[in-house]
Each structure stands twice: as structure tokens, then as C-alpha cells.
Ligand code: ADP
């Protein structure tokens with residue numbers, strides 16, 4: 075469903091559920107990581123984009139302190155008092171909204187209750203961050219409803235806290251920042267040490283193909299935590315042997331890794347090589363975009379995938395096969411796994427006029443090896459989260 079249809083469906087469903095129109099509707103898109111893998115928790119750099127599908131959150135105040143919250147896609151409703159947004163075991167989807175409400179309440183008093191309903195068109199759990207879209211659309215809508223002044227970074231943190239405390243996912247800030255700061259035809263360049271966020275033009279003639287393998291390996295959380303621990307071990311090693319301060323792998327250059335890794339556990343050294351290489355590739359990628367060198371940018375994406383495969387070992391045969399196939403498809407500039415890895419999706423950068431044929435070629439290459447075709451979506455970097463109702467004057 076396209077965004078305008080989803081918006082209309084949100085208004086219709088709200089009216090059906092609550093017998094009136096909403097006062098506020100907010101929209102937040104999903105996101106895709108384009109370059110910079112596992113760098114956010116190493117205080118490094120990421121290039122990402124907000125995508126062109128997302129979630130609409132519609133809300134109106136009530137006179138009572140009670141709230142009703144409906145997941146429009148599931149047609150499930152939960153009720154809770156506005157001053158006690160506690161995590162729930164059933165209806166886990168509600169936790170993202172409850173966590174955000176709890177975060178907003180720390181900023182300001184929220185007294186009256188509300189009726190709310192949300193509806194989205196991002197596939198859930200496919201690595202495009204439907205969870206951040208839900209948190210951010212909830213946060214924007216409720217902040218407007220209760221007239222709470224809040225800047226985008228604070229809202230991003232509230233979303234992250236909701237994931238940590240209410241959904242039990244220890245995510246970084248990448249998802250929420252991408253969702254809030256995305257712009258049409260732009261990539262979001264974030265420095266996760268300073269939280270300085272900029273946008274850099276990608277260009278209108280370029281699209282991303284997201285190829286979802288629907289493969290998710292077991293023990294993903296354990297692998298993720300082990301990667302984090304190895305990165306910390308490596309940072310501690312370099313802080314001992316280098317003459318300058320090192321608080322995270324962000325502070326280590328490739329040359330320093332080459333010259334000073336003796337004494338570091340072999341596996342941790344390879345993990346560090348990925349992070350250090352990724353940080354350098356993001357900065358190089360920003361230069362490529364400034365010079366309109368999209369072929370060069372694409373090569374960095376291929377190099378990023380090789381690094382995941384060889385150093386970080388967070389790829390899979392399915393993802394590797396897609397990236398290998400992408401190298402030979404006309405119009406494809408680069409491809410790499412996107413997000414945490416150990417399954418999930420590949421993002422391929424393509425010229426817009428070649429996107430449809432390239433997508434078919436990727437799906438066919440996948441089917442030739444694994445039987446079923448992978449799911450391919452064409453996305454264009456798009457504007458980030460915003461209030462859509464009331465419309466801006
Ligand atoms: P991802 O963020 O990659 O899509 P997550 O597992 O982090 O995957 O988040 C998916 C969860 O977010 C869903 O299982 C559901 O609980 C919740 N969610 C997000 N959007 C919606 C929606 N439109 N309707 C219902 N639940 C949603």
C-alpha cells in the first residue's frame with residue numbers, strides 16, 4: 075500500500091474505532107543502513123537513509139485519564155491509564171508506544187488520556203526498522219497533542235529507551251536518527267560520538283534495492299553481544315599500545331591496526347579491522363558523493379560486504395550469493411549486507427532506470443541457487459518523520 079492510501083486507511087480506521095476524527099496524525103518512515111556496519115556502538119560513522127514507506131499514528135484527546143491504543147493492521151486494542159504506561163507481556167506491539175509515552179512523561183506532565191490508532195506499510199521484522207517508525211510516529215504525535223517542546227535528538231533517545239526498557243532490544247541510535255533526519259534524495263551522515271547529523275545528496279537518479287532473504291540465523295543475539303565484546307577488547311588493546319587516547323575503535327586508523335595489532339587476540343583483531351575499515355569507508359563515501367563519483371561509492375559498498383564476510387563474519391551464504399550476483403548486473407553500482415547481519419537483507423545501489431531489471435535479475439539469481447526468489451523492494455531515500463495533520467499553514 076502506498077503512503078497516501080495508508081494515510082487514508084488510517085483516518086478511516088480511526089473513525090471506525092472511535093467515531094470521530096483524530097486531532098493529530100504523525101508519520102515516520104523506516105530506514106536502511108547504506109554504509110558503516112556495526113560502527114554506531116563503536117562511536118563511529120554511518121550513512122543511512124529514511125525510506126519511502128512508514129507508519130501513521132493518529133490520536134485525539136479524551137476527557138478521562140484512560141487511553142485506548144489500536145494496532146490498525148492487527149485490529150487489536152489495549153487500554154491503560156495515561157499515568158501508568160507499564161510494559162506488557164501480551165500485545166508486545168503496544169510496548170513501543172507505551173515506552174515512548176513513559177519517556178515523554180519524564181519531560182512533561184501528560185494528564186488527559188487519548189484514543190490512538192496506528193497503521194503502517196513497512197514489513198515487520200525485515201530489518202527496515204518498523205519499530206523505530208512506530209516509536210517516532212508515536213512520539214511526534216503525542217508531543218504535538220500535549221504541546222511538549224522536544225528536539226529531534228531527545229525524541230530519538232526516547233525511542234531508543236523504549237526499545238531498551240520496553241522491548242528488550244539493546245539498539246544504538248541509528249534507527250531513530252535515520253527516521254527523524256532523513257531527507258528526499260539524501261543520505262544521513264551521522265557521527266555517533268558527537269551525534270552530529272548531516273545530510274549528503276545521493277541524487278534523484280539513484281535507488282536502493284532491498285533484497286530480503288527472510289533468513290535469520292538462530293543465536294543472533296549471542297553473536298551480536300560477542301561482536302560487541304570483541305570490539306571492546308580491541309579498543310582496550312589499542313588504548314594500551316597507542317600513544318594517543320583511544321576510548322573506542324573510532325580512534326584507531328587502518329595504519330595503526332596494521333602496525334600495532336601484535337598481542338591482540340586474532341579474532342578480536344579481525345573484528346576491529348571491520349569497524350576501522352567501515353569508518354574509513356564512510357568518510358571516503360562522503361567524498362565520493364561530493365565528487366558525484368557514484369561508481370566509487372558503489373565499490374566502497376562491495377568492499378564493506380567483503381569486510382563483513384571476511385573480518386566480522388556476520389554474513390551468510392544467502393547474502394554473499396546476492397552480493398556476488400550484483401557485481402555482474404548492469405546498472406548495479408554496489409551491494410552489501412545491511413543492518414546487523416547473520417541473515418536479513420542486502421542493499422544494492424542502482425541507477426533508477428535500471429532498478430526494475432536489476433531487481434528481477436537479483437531475484438532470479440537467488441532462486442537459481444536457493445529455490446525461492448528473494449523479496450526485492452525498490453526504495454528511494456525519502457523525507458523523515460513529520461506531523462501530517464494538522465497540515466502546516
Ligand atoms: P524491525 O524494526 O526490523 O521491523 P523489530 O523486531 O525491531 O523489527 O520490530 C518489529 C515489531 O514492531 C513488530 O513485531 C511489532 O511488535 C512492532 N510493530 C512495528 N510496526 C507495527 C505495526 N504497524 N503494527 C503492529 N506492530 C508493529
Ligand code: MG
Nearest residue numbers: 203204205206
Ligand atoms: Mg527494530
